[in-house]
Amino acid sequence: KIHPLTGYRKSCWYEEEIEENLRWSFALNSILHTAATQYQDIALLDTKPFGKALVIDGKLQSAEVDEFIYHECLVHPALLHHSYAKSIFIMGGGEGSTAREILRHKTIEKLVMCDIDEEVVEFCKSYLVVNREAFCDSRMELIINDARAELENRKERYDVIIGDLADPIEGGPCYKLYTKSFYELTVKPRLNHGGIFVTQAGPAGIFSHTEVFSCIYNTLRQVFKYVVPYSAHIPSFADTWGWVMASDSPLELSPEELDLRMKHRIKGENRYLDGKTFSSASTLSKAVRNSLDNETEVYTEGTARFIYGHGKHCQE
Amino acid sequence: KIHPLTGYRKSCWYEEEIEENLRWSFALNSILHTAATQYQDIALLDTKPFGKALVIDGKLQSAEVDEFIYHECLVHPALLHHSYAKSIFIMGGGEGSTAREILRHKTIEKLVMCDIDEEVVEFCKSYLVVNREAFCDSRMELIINDARAELENRKERYDVIIGDLADPIEGGPCYKLYTKSFYELTVKPRLNHGGIFVTQAGPAGIFSHTEVFSCIYNTLRQVFKYVVPYSAHIPSFADTWGWVMASDSPLELSPEELDLRMKHRIKGENRYLDGKTFSSASTLSKAVRNSLDNETEVYTEGTARFIYGHGKHCQE
Amino acid sequence: KIHPLTGYRKSCWYEEEIEENLRWSFALNSILHTAATQYQDIALLDTKPFGKALVIDGKLQSAEVDEFIYHECLVHPALLHHSYAKSIFIMGGGEGSTAREILRHKTIEKLVMCDIDEEVVEFCKSYLVVNREAFCDSRMELIINDARAELENRKERYDVIIGDLADPIEGGPCYKLYTKSFYELTVKPRLNHGGIFVTQAGPAGIFSHTEVFSCIYNTLRQVFKYVVPYSAHIPSFADTWGWVMASDSPLELSPEELDLRMKHRIKGENRYLDGKTFSSASTLSKAVRNSLDNETEVYTEGTARFIYGHGKHCQE
Amino acid sequence: KIHPLTGYRKSCWYEEEIEENLRWSFALNSILHTAATQYQDIALLDTKPFGKALVIDGKLQSAEVDEFIYHECLVHPALLHHSYAKSIFIMGGGEGSTAREILRHKTIEKLVMCDIDEEVVEFCKSYLVVNREAFCDSRMELIINDARAELENRKERYDVIIGDLADPIEGGPCYKLYTKSFYELTVKPRLNHGGIFVTQAGPAGIFSHTEVFSCIYNTLRQVFKYVVPYSAHIPSFADTWGWVMASDSPLELSPEELDLRMKHRIKGENRYLDGKTFSSASTLSKAVRNSLDNETEVYTEGTARFIYGHGKHCQE
Incomplete structure (x- = not known):
């Protein structure tokens, strides 16, 4: 004993x-x-x-210790692949970290963040010290609303639209923000020419990528000409996480060009992402690559897949 | 899923x-x-x-929800079996709950509580609202010291001495406060005629009673003429707990006499203990009774038994 | 590290x-x-x-290490309080331990054990070595059926009927085997003159006894003249457990008489129960005693209380 | 409830x-x-x-479900980067999976597996069905010995030496199999011209890579001209894992060349590794790359770093 x-x-x-x-x-x-x-x-x-x-x-x-991986991966690839991103719309993102990363870009003139849960936003404003500056930035407009309704009602277009929402669970609050028709009829029309859409895409591990990652990828593939899935291991999530970036303009930058754009456009230095890191992150392993290539399911208003657990909070 | x-x-x-x-x-x-x-x-x-x-x-x-079982069992049987307890010495008890129960007795004129850890006492004073009144009671004298040293140095005698200490673990801080020689040479000489000693005595479950309960009982049996072990199930401890009361005067009261004394001497009503409850608590089950009867080990300066865990905090 | x-x-x-x-x-x-x-x-x-x-x-x-507490408490008080128990009916009890304890009584001539789940019975027969002998005893008749249906259909009467069933959870499978009407119309008519009914009665701890124990007690009190609730701490259950014994004949034996009957009637020696242990077990603590005295709820076909968890497996 | x-x-x-x-x-x-x-x-x-x-x-x-990631990563990059690997020595590897992957290479003529724990080897032989064939392969020689002693005593040289050992913990059993002097004086002399050494290198996550990965890398960098660290997320380990491959001959193959060699040399198809996967795996993320570049510590007989936990079993 x-x-x-x-x-x-x-x-x-x-x-x-x-x-x-x-x-x-x-x-x-x-x-x-x-x-x-x-x-x-x-x-x-x-x-x-x-x-x-x-x-x-x-x-x-x-x-606290590893959210930078998630948020750098969500924000910077899309903003850097854009020729000169001035206006951004975040669906969700109430935590404020996505806005914080966006506002590091010197090109940004306008940022709309639209989260449905005012109390979560207030909670994060109060307690997440690291994002306080972002919440006070004059370029940011905070809207409390359902992101779909908000996007539908807005007339203006954006250079980049970012999905920082809970995973698409059938019957769940965010499912409708991942469907083909939503991407086609709501998101795409609100992108400027050369605009880029990027979304968090759930777990992307060797087994877990079939939960929603492959299907989000395949759904976006139906709607946009160029679609880039990528992933990174996030220790606190005990898994590799996925994101998908999509556009009707080509999404091709060498690691060196990415590094150069980072240097010119982003204030301060990234902790996780640089050109080589993105090159590695967007080269998926054999098994995941094959699954994504062969995925046939598309999120429509009538279908969905279940996922157990993780994921940003819900929106609608 | x-x-x-x-x-x-x-x-x-x-x-x-x-x-x-x-x-x-x-x-x-x-x-x-x-x-x-x-x-x-x-x-x-x-x-x-x-x-x-x-x-x-x-x-x-x-x-919070069940400490009353432990503290009513530790305090009231000894104080009630005493013909008229005026002065009490608590070894340990820094939490304050033991003092609180003692001070409910109208007969009490003087209470010495001696705990070694000033910071625990201060912590409990600050945060355990239910015991605040006890800490302010003018009858109470709080001493920060090793209980053994304190008892050895004191000249005065007490009607009841209470051990509210961590279990006797060999090499542990409280072991010396459970030995035959301590009881004989330090505790007994500080009891008034008719005085009673009572101590918490560790787990007393059907299996766990051999850890320290039976040996504390047997050690006290070497020193005092009358020794009464008793026990009660404490839900938050996930076990039945034991206490042993000892004196050179007989410890016999009927349930009715106990109830009567409670009514006359104790302010407010007990939640756990009354005459019948004590009668049940002091009638141990066959297996425990047999173990106690047959226990041969005695705590001396050179021996001890190990126990895993529970128990009031340490003293020396 | x-x-x-x-x-x-x-x-x-x-x-x-x-x-x-x-x-x-x-x-x-x-x-x-x-x-x-x-x-x-x-x-x-x-x-x-x-x-x-x-x-x-x-x-x-x-x-394995403490089932003897549950089964000795369930079986022996009722069989010993009966003047000479020859025939027993067990509702449930598929594990076989209840039968094993009953068959230790030399007075037993006939034992009916009625469990609804044949596979549980077979599983226990195969794997619980300690009960194998009981399953082979010629005095035992094993019936696979709903205990209520079985009791209703049987013409014969028993000296003791034992309920070894899951707790009465509203909507649960065993609820109907704890109602006033079941006791009145089904159990009582199947007891011989001087017969005794006893049932396990769920958790009986200082807080948990209000889940079902007090209500089972109160329900039986509506049906039988003499009702004795008792309890014991079972370490592996992390709680004190309760049983209720009921009869229209007086249930009063001194600890000495109980010990004498045990000696004469039971083969081998009990590990937990003797006269004093039962005396202690049937003297409930103040809080539990008061709750039971003041309980007003009765299990009828239309009411029930929920309990989270423990309890023997289900019957109907 | x-x-x-x-x-x-x-x-x-x-x-x-x-x-x-x-x-x-x-x-x-x-x-x-x-x-x-x-x-x-x-x-x-x-x-x-x-x-x-x-x-x-x-x-x-x-x-079972993801050991293929670890073992494909440990074995195939080194064997494929070698121009034509015929003879292999495994330090450790008692589980058998490393041997299994090696034996899929058609070029292999001789495989020595040297594990210190005969009982682990027997246990795995008996219970890990998937590796049974490997244990029976006539090309494999199984030695029960300390891998260092074995390598020191052997005269023959190998095309690839593989370290499948517990992490280098100071005072731990495998520490001596990760030092600069061991690599220099024992491993390198036993490699044929053009030979490659590869070792598992502990956790390689964004935070965990400083435990041993960076130091194993830096130690090998002192001894070999070409050193390639790479990593992969292993779900059951709840972390990204690392390996380091080292040689005095260049270790450069395009993804296409790797794919071609796999096709020609390996029986069956890999589940995890192909050319692109290795390209991604060997492009470390910014933070890890910087740590490795800046690592100054070298494992010598006198130094070590502690790691908490994971790792293949020990050897010496």
Whole structure:
């Protein structure tokens, strides 16, 4: 028997079910804040392995130590592949980190961030110190609304539209923001000529990429001429994550050109992404590449796939 | 696969190793305070099943919803079996709950509480609202010292001496406060005629009672003429707990006499203990009774038994 | 960081949700057998703290090291309080341990055990070595049927009827075997003069006794003249458990008489129960006693209370 | 409260501490076999998320569903970059999967596998059906010995030497098989002209790569002219894993050449690795690349870094 005086295990834990049969647990320093909004339950935890962690409806949204991977990957490839991105629309993104990364681009003149959950936005404004500056930036316009309704009603067009939403779960709140008809009839008409759409695309691991990643890719492939899927391992998510970038203009830049554009356009230095990193991230492994090539399913108003868990919070 | 929208498990947990192979976990509302003192680590947690919980060195000390069982059992039998207890000495008890129960007795004129860890006492004073009144009671004298040194140096005698200490673990800080020689040479000489000693005595379950309960009982049996072991199930401890009361005067009261004394001497009403409850608590089950009868080990300066875990915090 | 060479934690665990916010975990040696019957999922585990454990639908039914507490408490008080019990009917009890304890009584001539789940019975016959002899005893008649239907159809009467069923959960399979009308119209008519009914009665802890224990007690109090509730702490259940014994004949024996009857009637020696133990077990603590006295709810065909979890497997 | 009838959680879990503050848990179907060898504890588990899992000293070694990633990455890049690999020496590799992948190469004439733990080898031979054929292959010579002693005593040289050992932990059993002097004085002299050394190199995630990956890379850089680090996410390890390939001959092949060599030399098709996958795997992300470039530490007989946990079992 172990002597109680000779040390003891950490006693407080955050525990998440990545899948029904798979759990991921972080030792806790403290539970900083909890709240229940009209749409979801939010918690801000201080975890030992990953720092402050934002949890919505029992799912980790982002962790202090590695959210930069997710947000750099979501934002910079699209903005850099655009010849000169001035106006951006974020669907979701209430946490503020996506806006923060966008506002590092010197080319940006206007940023619309449209999240449905005012209380999540307020919660993040109050507690996520790292994004406070972004929320105060004069270029940003914050809208509380359903992103689809908002995009449908707006007349103006954007250089880049970014989907920072929960995964497309059938019957779930965000499903309608991933369908072929939404991309065709709502997103594409709101892009300027040469415009780029990019969305987070769920888990992209060797097994998990079939949950939604391959289908988001295939749906976008029906609507846009050029579609680039890419992925990166995010430690706190215990998985590789995926994003898909799409446009009717070519999306081809060498690592060197990407590095050059980063140097000229982005304030400060990226921690995760550079030209080579993107080149690696957009070269998928054999198994995932084959799955994506052979995917036949398309998200339409009538179909969907289920996913267990992770994902940004919901929108509609 | 389970849909993330249809509800999710509680995500934050306090987890304790009752034994090496046995864990006990409470869902958490929040981590109220944590601190590290010279002697130990302290945390005050807000748990879903048991309310506020005081944890020292990874071991639950007492939980809001059921600490009354432990403290009523520790205090009232001894004070009530005494003909008229005026002066009390508590070894340990920094949490303040033992003092609180003692001060409910109208007969009390003087109460000395001697705990070694000033920071634990201050922590409990600040955060355990329910014991605040006790800490301010003019009858109470709070001493920060090793209880053994304090008792040895004091000249005065007490009607009841109470041991509210961590379990006797060989090499542990409290071991010396459970030995035959300590009882004989330090405790007994500080008891008034008719005085009673009572101590918490560790787990007393059908299997766990051999860890320290039977040996504390047998050690006291070597020193006092009358010795009464008793026990009660404490839900948050996931076990039945034991206490031993000892005196050179007879310890016999009928349930009716106990009820009568409670009515006359104690302010307010007990939640757990009354005459019948004590009668049941002091009638041990066959297996435990036999073990205690047949126990041969005695705690001396040179021997001890190991216990995994639980127990009040340490003293010396 | 801890060095992987200096020892590591046990890696395989059985985990049970005692309540939604409370978990209880045992380190595992192995998973001996698993099966899915028409009615329920069964597993036989080899656990480190409690030996072999039978788990049905994710709930521990009985553990090798302490099932004797449950089964001695369920069987012996009723059989011993009866003047000379010859015939017994068990509702449920497929595990075989209840039968095993009954068959230790030399007075027994006939034992009917009626369980609805043949596969559970076969599973237990095969794997629970300790009960094999009981299953082969010529005095035992094993019936696979709904216990209510079976009792209604039978003409014969019994000296003792024993309920070894899952707890009464509204909408659950066993609820109908705990109602006032069932006791009145089905059980009582099948008892001989001087007959005794006894049932397991769910958790009986200081907080948990209001889940079903107090209501089972109150329901039986409507039907029988003499009703005796009692309880015992069962370590592997992480709670105190309850039973209720009822009869239209007085149920009063002194501890000495109980001990004498045990000595004469029971083969071998009890490990848990003797006269004093029963005296203690049937003297409930103040809080539980008051709850039971003041309980007003009665299980009828139209009402029920929910309980989370534990309990013998289901019957109907 | 959740109704016990409406479904319950999986109750048996394998739990691993990835780091002190990070746990990873798999639901279990069964515990297939456990054993304790002279050197280590072994278990073969049947897990729900990852199939059969080999666990040594509380650390997952490989899981049925994704071990192909680890073993394809360990074996094929080195064998393919070699102009025509005929003879191979494996340090460790007792599991057999490394041998299995090697033996798929038609060029192989001789394979020496040298593992120190005979019982682990026997255990894997018996239970890992997928590797049985490899163990019977006439080209394979199995040696039970310390790999360093074996390599030192052998006169013959090899085309490829493969390190499939536990991570280099100071004071740990495998540390001496990762030092500059071992590489210089033992490994290199046993390589044929044009020979290649490759070793597993521990976790290579954005944070974890500094544990041993960067230092193994830097150590090999002191000894070989050409050194190629690469990595891949392995879901069951909850991390990205690293390997380092080193030679005094250039290690440059285009994805197309790699694909061509695979087609000609390897029987059957790889599941994970092809030319593009290796290109992506060997293009590390910015943060990891910078760390590796700037690493100054070298493993010598006198220094080491600690790592918490994962890693192949030990050798010496």
